[in-house]
Amino acid sequence: MLLTALAATGTAAAGDPALYVLVDGSIEMPQARVEDGRVVDGLQYQIAMELGQRLGRTVRFRLVPRRRMAQLLGEGHEADLSCNYLPGWLPGPLQWSRPYLDDADLLVTAARRPAPAQLQELAGQRIGTVTGFLYPEAEAVLGAGFLRDDAPNLVTNLRKLASGRMDHALVGRVSFDYLQRRGEVPLELHPPLVVAKLRPACALSPHSSLSLAQLDAAIAAMLADGSLARIVEHLR
Structure with a gap:
């Protein structure tokens, strides 16, 4: 409906x-x-x-x-x-x-955890994703090791990161930059890792x-x- x-x-x-x-x-x-x-x-x-x-x-x-x-x-x-x-x-x-x-898919990681050098390091770890969104690059790299942790939107994912429910999330650069500029990213993060340019x-x-x-x-x-x-x- x-x-x-x-x-x-x-x-x-x-x-x-x-x-x-x-x-x-x-x-x-x-x-x-x-x-x-x-x-x-x-x-x-x-x-x-x-x-x-x-x-x-x-x-x-x-x-x-x-x-x-x-x-x-x-x-x-x-x-x-x-x-x-x-x-x-x-x-x-x-x-x-x-x-x-110009946009990009980014991997963001909470500063409380070591920053991954590449996406492959996160096989088997939960990664924040948005319900209904597709992440073909992550699926191709991680395969069965891509463990999605879905949320309704990016803001909810960032809150889950801040609460410690997970340590990593996939975000769109345009939307993430918008929230950062407005001070709406509620935790300290490592510099994002570019997963794919879009x-x-x-x-x-x-x-x-x-x-x-x-x-x-x-x-x-x-x-x-x-x-x-x-x-x-x-x-x-």
């Missing part, structure tokens, strides 16, 4: 076609801020609103469970796209835009009335005129 279905109208005229954007209902800033059941800010919100303006479409957001995102995009019913993802995270017959953002993009439903060429052209224009850079900088 969907968590809820929401709408946020952009600057396009009321008669213009809608652009349905799926947002994972469990994510937090800087990816998305949800207030009173509405997506109101964050990277995914601002990128979608900028795309809607350039494409002449009214943007409507739908909060959905992460595990259903790929399925809903594949079906294409009131589901056009979702941004800031990778093909490995949303498997299926989806179309993918050009990448537009270049997120937008997943487009194969049934969308928006073509991949149109989406790529809008993203290219946002890169060229600095709009994307300003969105990212605003949320640092």
